[in-house]
Structures are given as structure tokens and as C-alpha cells.
């Protein structure tokens with residue numbers, strides 16, 4: 001059995017939305033449906049994935065903008081996450097729409113908030129929920145131990161880290177989330193960031209200017 005996924009860049013911010021599924025049962029989830037919900041719905045149908053829920057890493061508009069619309073297009077799916085600390089972002093979606101020049105997105109509340117240690121199950125696959133504040137206070141990362149694969153939203157990028165200049169963002173908290181919560185998962189773990197190309201934790205530990213392990217001083 002294995003976990004399959006397809007990354008779909010959506011909206012003018014090319015945010016990575018991911019369709020993730022169990023290839024034995026074809027049951028799956030959609031992570032961060034930021035927009036372009038009609039294209040996403042078509043692709044989900046083509047892939048033959050039976051979506052059980054829409055899972056959000058954090059409350060930023062470019063990651064959640066298409067959530068309610070996609071949930072409706074798929075016939076009423078549960079919205080899960082992020083951590084409750086990001087509620088102020090979801091309640092401020094109308095303001096975010098104006099700020100980013102997006103179509104008006106109304107505030108919503110998920111059917112379920114996520115906490116550190118929660119487990120998301122679809123078919124024969126499970127993903128661990130890891131609370132990783134810093135970019136936003138309620139940011140979560142989803143990790144498949146079996147696939148050695150993490151969906152990290154805007155916590156960590158290939159060669160960079162998430163911004164911390166938003167309300168309730170904090171640089172030191174973000175660095176701590178990365179080093180104390182992501183690195184222990186292992187250097188071989190591959191990750192899909194919220195924007196841009198994939199990488200591995202080991203590669204970022206070697207070369208990411210923000211979070212690389214300290215170099216010896218020769």
C-alpha cells in the first residue's frame with residue numbers, strides 16, 4: 001500500500017495545494033485548497049479520489065481561499081484544521097481578500113480544529129499532526145511516517161523559511177518549530193512546501209541559510 005499525492009499550484013500566488021490519497025482505497029484529503037476550486041474538483045474527479053476532508057495548514061488566504069467552495073463542489077466535505085490559534089486569520093478573511101486583491105472570501109470556521117499529536121486517517125493511511133507556530137500561531141504540519149513525507153505549508157521552503165512579520169508571527173518561534181519539531185523526523189524526510197519546489201530536511205540542514213546546522217569554524 002502506499003500514499004500517493006499530486007501537487008497543484010493554485011491562485012496568482014502559485015500556492016501548492018496537494019491532493020493526497022491511499023492507493024488501496026482511493027480515499028484521500030485535499031491540503032490547502034487556496035483557490036481555483038473548479039479546476040481542483042475536475043482533477044480530483046479525473047484522479048478518482050474519494051475526498052473525505054479538506055485539511056488546512058494555516059489561516060492565510062492563499063492557502064484557504066477555495067476551501068468552502070471546494071467543500072460544496074465535492075458535495076459537502078469536512079473542513080479540518082488549522083490549530084485554533086489561527087482563528088483570527090480565518091475570521092479576518094474578508095480583510096485579507098482586500099489586502100491581497102483576491103475575490104471576496106467570507107470568514108468561516110472549520111468543522112474541527114487540529115492539535116499537536118492528532119492523527120488524520122484516510123483509507124489505510126495516517127498522517128500525524130504537528131503544531132509548528134512561528135509563521136502563524138496556529139500553523140500545523142502533516143507528516144506521513146510510512147511515506148517519510150511532510151506537508152509543511154509556509155513553515156519551511158526549499159532554501160528559505162516562512163515570513164514572520166505578520167501579526168502574531170515570531171522568528172525565534174519559527175526557528176524553534178523547524179529545529180525542534182521537524183528535524184527530529186529525520187534527514188531523509190521529503191517535504192512539500194506551501195510555495196515552490198520540494199526538498200528534504202537533510203538538504204535544508206545542509207544549505208538553508210536560515211536553519212542550516214552550524215558550520216565548523218576552520
Ligand SMILES: [Zn+2]
Pocket residue numbers: 058060135154
Ligand atoms: Zn502563509
Ligand SMILES: [Zn+2]
Pocket residue numbers: 015060062063154194195
Ligand atoms: Zn503562503
